Amino acid sequence: MAETVINAGAGGTWDIVAPEGVTVATSQDPQTGVTTGLRIFVDFTYDQWINASKGAATIHFIGPATNPTGTPQPLQFFQGLVAQTTFAIRNDLGVPMQGLNLTLVNDDAATIPGRDVKDAHPDDYAHFHQVLPTSFSDKLTGAVDTTLKGFDPTLQPAFLGAPTANENSPSIIDTFGVIQPDAIWQLGGGNPNNTFTLHSEDTPGPTGGSFTLSWFTLDTPNGDPQAPDPNTVQVFPTQTIPAQIGDHQDDGKTYVFAGISSSKDDLPAIEFVSKSSNALTAINVISSSAVEPAVFGDLKLDTNSTVSVKDGLHVGRGTFTIEEDPTANLVLGGKSTLVDQSQVAITSADDRGHVALSGDLTLGADNNNFLNIGAHLGGTGMMFIQAANDTMTVNAVDSGVSFNITAGTLNVEHPTDFHGTIGTAADQPFLGPSAVVQLLEAADVSNATFDTATGMLHLLTDQGADRGDIHIVGNLTNMTLNRTLPDDSFVSLQDGGGTGNIAIKFT
Numbered sequence: 001m002a003e004t005v006i007n008a009g010a011g012g013t014w015d016i017v018a019p020e021g022v023t024v025a026t027s028q029d030p031q032t033g034v035t036t037g038l039r040i041f042v043d044f045t046y047d048q049w050i051n052a053s054k055g056a057a058t059i060h061f062i063g064p065a066t067n068p069t070g071t072p073q074p075l076q077f078f079q080g081l082v083a084q085t086t087f088a089i090r091n092d093l094g095v096p097m098q099g100l101n102l103t104l105v106n107d108d109a110a111t112i113p114g115r116d117v118k119d120a121h122p123d124d125y126a127h128f129h130q131v132l133p134t135s136f137s138d139k140l141t142g143a144v145d146t147t148l149k150g151f152d153p154t155l156q157p158a159f160l161g162a163p164t165a166n167e168n169s170p171s172i173i174d175t176f177g178v179i180q181p182d183a184i185w186q187l188g189g190g191n192p193n194n195t196f197t198l199h200s201e202d203t204p205g206p207t208g209g210s211f212t213l214s215w216f217t218l219d220t221p222n223g224d225p226q227a228p229d230p231n232t233v234q235v236f237p238t239q240t241i242p243a244q245i246g247d248h249q250d251d252g253k254t255y256v257f258a259g260i261s262s263s264k265d266d267l268p269a270i271e272f273v274s275k276s277s278n279a280l281t282a283i284n285v286i287s288s289s290a291v292e293p294a295v296f297g298d299l300k301l302d303t304n305s306t307v308s309v310k311d312g313l314h315v316g317r318g319t320f321t322i323e324e325d326p327t328a329n330l331v332l333g334g335k336s337t338l339v340d341q342s343q344v345a346i347t348s349a350d351d352r353g354h355v356a357l358s359g360d361l362t363l364g365a366d367n368n369n370f371l372n373i374g375a376h377l378g379g380t381g382m383m384f385i386q387a388a389n390d391t392m393t394v395n396a397v398d399s400g401v402s403f404n405i406t407a408g409t410l411n412v413e414h415p416t417d418f419h420g421t422i423g424t425a426a427d428q429p430f431l432g433p434s435a436v437v438q439l440l441e442a443a444d445v446s447n448a449t450f451d452t453a454t455g456m457l458h459l460l461t462d463q464g465a466d467r468g469d470i471h472i473v474g475n476l477t478n479m480t481l482n483r484t485l486p487d488d489s490f491v492s493l494q495d496g497g498g499t500g501n502i503a504i505k506f507t
Contacts, residue, residue: 001017001018001019001020002017002018002020002022002023002024003015003016003017003018004016004018004024004026006026006035007028007032007033007034007035008034008035008079008080008081008082008083009032009034009079010079011063011064011078011079011080011081011082012063012064012066012204012208013064014061014062014063014064014081015060015061015062016038016059016060016061016062017059017060017062018040018059019048019055019056019057019058019059020047020056021042021043021044021045021047021048021092022040022041022042022043022059023039023040023041024038024039024040024059025038025039025040025041026038026039027039035083036083036084037083037084037085037193037195038083038084038085038086038198039085039086039088040059040085040086040087040088040213041088041089041090042057042087042088042089042090042215043090043092044057044089044090044091044092044093044097044215044217045092045093046093049093049216049217052214052216057214057215057216058212058213058214059212059213059214060210060212061081061126061200061210061211061212061213062208062210063080063081063200063202063204063207063208063209063210063211064204064208064209065204065205065206065207065208065210066204066205066208067203067204067205068205068206069205069206070203070204070205070206071112071203071205072112072123072124072202072203072205073123073203078123078201078202078203078204078209079201080123080199080200080201080202080209081126081198081199081200081209082197082198082199083197083198084191084192084193084195084196084197085195085196085197085198086186086187086188086189086194086195086196087102087186087187087213088139088184088185088186088187089179089184089185089186089215090182090183090184091179091180091181091182091183091184091185092181092182093181093217096178096179096180096181097178097179097217098176098177098178098179098217098218099147099174099175099176099177099178099217099218100136100173100174100175100179100185100215100216100217100218101172101173101174101215101216101217101218102172102173102174102187102213102214102215103171103172103173103213103214103215104125104126104127104128104171104172104198104200104211104212104213105125105126105153105171105211105212105214106124106125106126106200106202106207106209106210106211107207107210107211107212108202108205108206108207109125109153112124113125113153114152114153114154114171115154118166118167118168119168119169120163120164120165120166120167120169121163121169121199121201122168122169122201123201123202123203124202125152125153125171125202125211126171126198126199126200126202126209126211127152127169127170127171127199127200128150128169128170128171128173128189128196128197128198128199129161129162129163129169129189129196129197129199130161130162130189130190130191130195130196130197131148131150131160131161131170131173131187131189131190131196132148132160132161132189132190133146133148133160134146134148135148135187135188135189135190135196136148136175136177136185136186136187136188137185137186137188138183138184138185139184139185139186140183140184145175145176145177145185146177147174147175147176147177148160148173148174148175149173149174149175150170150172150173150174151170151171151172151174152168152169152170152171152172153171153172155172156168158170158171158172161190162190169199173187174218176218179217198213245270245271245272245273245276245278246273246276269297269298269299269300270297270298270299270300271300271301271302272300272301272302272305272307272328273302273305274302274303274304274305275303275304275305276302276305276306277305277306277308278305278306278307278308279308279310280307280308280309280310281309281310281311282309282310282311282312282313282314282334283299283309283312283313283314284314285313285314285315285316285318285320286314286315286316286317286318293317293318293319293340293341293342293343294317294318294319295318295319296315296318296319296320296321297320297321298320298321298322298323299320299321299322299323300322300323300324301322301323301324301325301328301329301330301353302325302328303325303327303328304325304327304328305325305328305329306328306329306330306331307328307329307330307331308331308333309330309331309332309333309334309336310333310334311333311334311335312332312333312334312335312336312337312359312360312361313332313336313337313344313361314336314337315337315338315339315342315344316337316338316339316340316342317339317340317341317342318341318342318343319342319343319344320342320343320344320345321344321345321346321347322344322345322346322347323347323348324346324347324348324353324354324355324375325348325349325353326348326349326350326352326353327353328348328353328354329353329354329355329356330346330353330354330355330356330375331355331356331358331379332355332356332357332358332359332361332379332381333358333359334359334360335359335360335361335362336359336360336361336362337361337362337364338361338362338363338364338369338370338371339363339364339366339369340364340366340369341366341367341368341369342369342370343369343370343371344370344371344372345372345374346371346372346373346374346375347374347375348374348375351374351375351376351395351396352375352376353374353375353376354375354376354378355373355375355376355377355378355379356378356379357377357378357379357380357381357382357383357401358379358380358381359381360381360382360383360384361381361382361383361384362383362384362386363384363385363386363387363390363391363392363408364386364387364390365386365387366387367387367388367389367390368387368389368390369387369390369391370390370391370392370393371391371392371393372392372393373392373393373394373395374395375395376395376396376398377394377395377396377397377398377401377420378397378398378400378401379398379400379401380400380401381400381401381402382401382402382403382404383401383402383403383404384404384405384406385403385404385405385406385407385408385409385410385435386406386407386408387407387408388407388408389408390407390408390409391408391409391410391411392408392409392410392411393410393411393413394410394411394412394413394418394420395413395414395417396414396417396418397412397417397418397419397420398419398420399419399420399421399471400420401420401421402420402421402422402423402473403420403421403422403423404423405422405435405437406435407435408435408436409435409436409437409438410422410436410437410438411438411440412437412438412439412440412468412470413440413441414440414441414468415439415440415441415442415445415459415467415468415470416467416468417468418439418468418469418470419469419471420470420471421471421472421473422437422470422471422472422473423472423473439459439468442459442467442468444461444462444467445459445460445461445467445468446460446461446462447460447461447462447464448460450472454471455471455472455473456469456470456471456472457469457470457471457472
């Protein structure tokens with residue numbers, strides 16, 4: 001907490017108590033010392049989001065308490081606190097935030113609610129003046145949020161602009177646009193220097209006209225603070241993790257992981273409990289922060305649980321872990337994507353969990369995306385690797401799974417357990433010049449045969465033992481086997497018909 005004491009002139013002395021992450025700067029009349037301006041800056045963090053009910057996102061303006069029996073006097077004038085103000089907020093959540101609410105509430109609102117709503121200067125609730133429909137803008141780009149609206153304490157639309165007779169002044173400001181990570185947006189107004197007026201006219205009484213200014217993100221896709229999307233589950237860091245979910249067949253929910261923390265214990269997690277079966281729309285794990293990739297929490301599948309995701313898993317700019325019990329099953333449909341420096345690990349004891357791919361999974365056409373599937377991969381889907389520094393590592397793979405590698409690296413941990421197909425269709429090139437297939441744990445491979453009729457590559461030891469069979473479709477133009485034998489060993493195979501070739505290099 002930080003306290004700032006200001007001289008409000010005829011309005012008395014006020015204490016401004018701000019929480020961590022909030023800066024309140026003041027300007028004064030050099031002749032009188034009366035405070036004329038306030039500059040409020042909020043670094044909006046997850047601590048504020050989670051602990052908003054505990055005051056982490058609230059500034060307390062404490063006015064002079066001179067009359068213990070004092071009450072508001074409608075249509076009368078008391079100067080109170082009057083300050084030309086700007087309010088700036090930086091999105092430090094690491095993910096886009098939808099909308100912003102600013103609310104002024106008098107300390108005595110429970111006993112004296114805001115009723116003086118048709119007075120330009122209501123004296124029973126703190127309020128804003130000179131906030132205009134174009135007052136909320138991005139400090140860097142100047143872009144304006146055109147969704148700004150004002151409301152009075154009765155939640156009726158309030159007048160935006162200068163104090164006007166018979167018009168209600170707002171105590172609530174809502175905007176509904178998206179604020180990107182690290183962006184700073186500012187609420188200004190129609191006063192000189194692009195400021196609005198913060199005004200509390202309450203006669204000094206038991207609470208001294210004291211009031212609070214609170215803020216929070218509306219975070220609703222439809223921009224309606226009264227109607228959040230019931231099918232989107234936001235997952236943030238909590239003290240009680242993981243959240244446990246039982247059976248939710250076809251509930252159509254989308255789970256959005258938006259948790260970032262320096263402490264593993266504070267990261268969000270969802271656990272699908274034993275023997276549960278869940279049909280979800282999507283799992284989105286997205287951070288657009290330009291500072292550095294995020295660290296997200298865990299998705300956990302307990303004993304015999306199944307999670308079917310209709311529209312796939314989407315991870316952007318962060319590290320995400322899916323922990324499976326060996327008896328659990330994750331089913332990915334639709335088009336799953338890993339983009340913008342994403343690292344995803346699917347782990348299970350002894351690699352015995354299950355991942356069934358019924359759709360596509362793509363490592364995006366940007367570098368430094370990593371997927372490690374430490375589970376049994378099955379289904380009929382297609383895996384795409386598209387950028388030179390993207391890497392996919394697989395363990396046991398069923399014959400229905402195909403891999404299309406235009407660039408990047410496919411690591412096959414156990415060649416004897418790999419029964420997938422490399423390529424999409426005959427005579428279509430599918431390995432670009434920078435594409436690499438590495439067969440790990442294949443140090444004893446010294447030879448290979450290729451069956452042109454079936455497209456099967458057989459990896460052999462010196463004794464002719466088969467160490468793995470890889471089905472190949474199309475033209476394989478570059479394949480690297482990672483091994484510890486001397487690098488002068490290599491084998492080059494052609495299909496004899498001249499329509500395709502396989503170049504294998506041992507390194």
